[in-house]
Amino acid sequence: MDREVFLSLLALDSYNRGYNAAVGDLDESGSIGTATIRPFEPDEQDGWQAAGFYAVAYEWNGETVISYRGTNDLLDPFTGWTIGAGFDGASQAGLAIEFYEAVRGLIGAILIGLSFWWSVRHNRIEANRAIATDI
Amino acid sequence: MRGRTIHNQSNSRSPLVGCKWITVLLSSWLLLAACNPFDDTPTYRYRMTVEVDTPEGLKTGSSVIEVDTHMETNPESPSSQRINRSAMGEAAMVDLGERGILFALLRSEDDVDFAARIMFLLAPKGLDKNGDAFLGRFANMLELTEPVELPATQEKINPPLAKMKGRPMLVTFGDLVDPASVERVDPDDLAATFGKGVSLRRITVQITRDRVTTGIEKRLGWLSQLKGMNLSRSDFPDDVPVGAFSEMFRKGN
Numbered sequence: 307m308d309r310e311v312f313l314s315l316l317a318l319d320s321y322n323r324g325y326n327a328a329v330g331d332l333d334e335s336g337s338i339g340t341a342t343i344r345p346f347e348p349d350e351q352d353g354w355q356a357a358g359f360y361a362v363a364y365e366w367n368g369e370t371v372i373s374y375r376g377t378n379d380l381l382d383p384f385t386g387w388t389i390g391a392g393f394d395g396a397s398q399a400g401l402a403i404e405f406y407e408a409v410r411g412l413i414g415a416i417l418i419g420l421s422f423w424w425s426v427r428h429n430r431i432e433a434n435r436a437i438a439t440d441i
Numbered sequence: 442m443r444g445r446t447i448h449n450q451s452n453s454r455s456p457l458v459g460c461k462w463i464t465v466l467l468s469s470w471l472l473l474a475a476c477n478p479f480d481d482t483p484t485y486r487y488r489m490t491v492e493v494d495t496p497e498g499l500k501t502g503s504s505v506i507e508v509d510t511h512m513e514t515n516p517e518s519p520s521s522q523r524i525n526r527s528a529m530g531e532a533a534m535v536d537l538g539e540r541g542i543l544f545a546l547l548r549s550e551d552d553v554d555f556a557a558r559i560m561f562l563l564a565p566k567g568l569d570k571n572g573d574a575f576l577g578r579f580a581n582m583l584e585l586t587e588p589v590e591l592p593a594t595q596e597k598i599n600p601p602l603a604k605m606k607g608r609p610m611l612v613t614f615g616d617l618v619d620p621a622s623v624e625r626v627d628p629d630d631l632a633a634t635f636g637k638g639v640s641l642r643r644i645t646v647q648i649t650r651d652r653v654t655t656g657i658e659k660r661l662g663w664l665s666q667l668k669g670m671n672l673s674r675s676d677f678p679d680d681v682p683v684g685a686f687s688e689m690f691r692k693g694n
Binding site: 324325326327328330331333334335345346347348349350351352354355356 | 523525526527551552553554601602604605620667668670672673674676677682683684685686687688693
């Protein structure tokens with residue numbers, strides 16, 4: 307399968323697992339196609355639903371792919387979008403950084419699925435200095 | 442980082458920083474656009490009761506769970522709506538004495554939203570006065586004030602996902618102070634875990650006005666501290682999901 311197409315499928319897949327999934331009966335473990343879902347660590351998802359945040363990571367062809375849900379929740383304007391104007395205390399941003407750092411041991415992480423892209427520098431996501439681009 | 446990348450701007454102050462409040466106002470407007478101002482779905486509470494037969498007699502435990510349902514409209518496609526549900530409460534506990542404690546969790550084996558969804562799934566289908574199927578079924582659900590026994594699977598209440606579990610996941614602990622000692626319990630074979638003569642009679646749910654149950658942390662003292670306990674996935678049994686481990690026992694309160 308074409309690389310971009312498969313990455314797009316993984317981006318969508320984050321909406322199909324976990325709380326308020328768009329599709330029922332999909333587990334948060336196992337695999338999708340040739341990608342393997344990275345197992346979650348104990349309480350790694352603690353507080354995610356309360357913040358309207360969700361992400362999942364995959365191992366795929368020696369790379370790590372992280373798929374974040376974009377805007378899909380009433381909480382997003384308050385806990386997510388405000389990061390775009392410099393409110394870096396927005397909880398979704400903090401959770402996104404935390405999850406990235408939890409899986410970044412695997413070199414070559416590809417961040418996909420965000421409604422805007424964040425840059426990564428010095429192992430930190432500095433969203434307030436990134437150029438935001440809609441997918 | 443591969444794929445499409447975004448390059449950092451210089452360290453100079455971003456012009457966006459000065460627009461924080463504009464962003465907040467814009468966010469608020471978009472939020473209002475996304476809300477359905479006619480959302481007729483009140484928060485509701487239900488009691489989940491677990492009944493276990495033992496050689497010493499019937500043992501029961503229950504928990505009151507609150508569910509908030511809201512319908513969201515996509516501002517770009519007003520005809521497109523989605524339903525978000527969130528549950529607040531804690532697992533039901535059945536104290537089996539020296540045999541241990543049985544926990545009926547806020548999730549099932551295959552659905553993390555089980556506690557937020559199960560009452561609606563049990564409700565008979567119907568239409569409200571405006572012909573709305575969702576609101577009709579929601580209203581029917583609020584009438585379920587008598588105990589309804591949970592089925593083993595969703596075959597009869599949710600045919601498209603017939604194989605999904607109809608009952609919550611059951612677990613116990615070898616040692617209550619050690620979260621990694623968690624063990625799955627087979628609802629059809631409690632004797633395998635708790636000994637001969639112990640079996641699940643039934644699990645029921647019913648709409649209630651009682652207060653949401655609290656206090657499970659008195660039994661599970663690690664609930665707010667799991668992240669600091671230096672435990673990893675490999676410390677837990679493979680058949681127990683751990684990503685939202687604490688939230689299987691207590692959520693939103």
